[in-house]
Amino acid sequence: MGGLTILTWHVHGSYLEALARTGHDFVVPVRSGRPPRYGGRPADVAWPPNIREVPAEAVRDLDVDLVLYQHPENWTVEQHEILGPAQLRGPRIFLEHDPPREHPTDTRHPVDDPDVLLVHVTAYNALMWDPGRTPTRVIDHGVEVPPDVLATLELERGVVVVNDLARRGRR
Numbered sequence: 001m002g003g004l005t006i007l008t009w010h011v012h013g014s015y016l017e018a019l020a021r022t023g024h025d026f027v028v029p030v031r032s033g034r035p036p037r038y039g040g041r042p043a044d045v046a047w048p049p050n051i052r053e054v055p056a057e058a059v060r061d062l063d064v065d066l067v068l069y070q071h072p073e074n075w076t077v078e079q080h081e082i083l084g085p086a087q088l089r090g091p092r093i094f095l096e097h098d099p100p101r102e103h104p105t106d107t108r109h110p111v112d113d114p115d116v117l118l119v120h121v122t123a124y125n126a127l128m129w130d131p132g133r134t135p136t137r138v139i140d141h142g143v144e145v146p147p148d149v150l151a152t153l154e155l156e157r158g159v160v161v162v163n164d165l166a167r168r169g170r171r
Helices: 013-020 056-061 072-082 085-089 123-128
Strands: 005-008 025-030 051-055 066-069 092-096 116-120 136-138
Touching: 005 013, 013 025, 013 051, 025 056, 051 056, 056 072, 066 072, 116 123, 123 136
Parallel strands: 005 025, 005 066, 025 051, 066 092, 092 116, 116 136
Antiparallel strands: none
């Protein structure tokens, strides 16, 4: 379609769908049985055509501009199973969606590589993780506001959006 070709795993479907709106091409590896992170396109979701599935065993032969990690297993295990040498050396970003589950301020992030950019989706997450020598940035995620919703700001109140509190807990 255009822009960069970005390899990533299917970790958060709605987040990946939002990323696809950037105009870049996204490649997601799939495996038989569709295990976690290899599920590809959900049957009940209409992803845009710039997200395409590729068999995991064919990933190492792809020419990609960027590898986008989104889960600790992507970094610690899966990259060594499916990526080729050029992909392991090329531009890489780890997109961290969550704060640490262990100690809230003294947990070292699993990525310890000055050649990888660690991107947090909230400033809180960036504060909680110890990134070691890995450079970090914060790109706040947001919520799409329907066009018919208008904030008048007449009341001094805010809104909090919580993603599945019962299942995910306070993280």
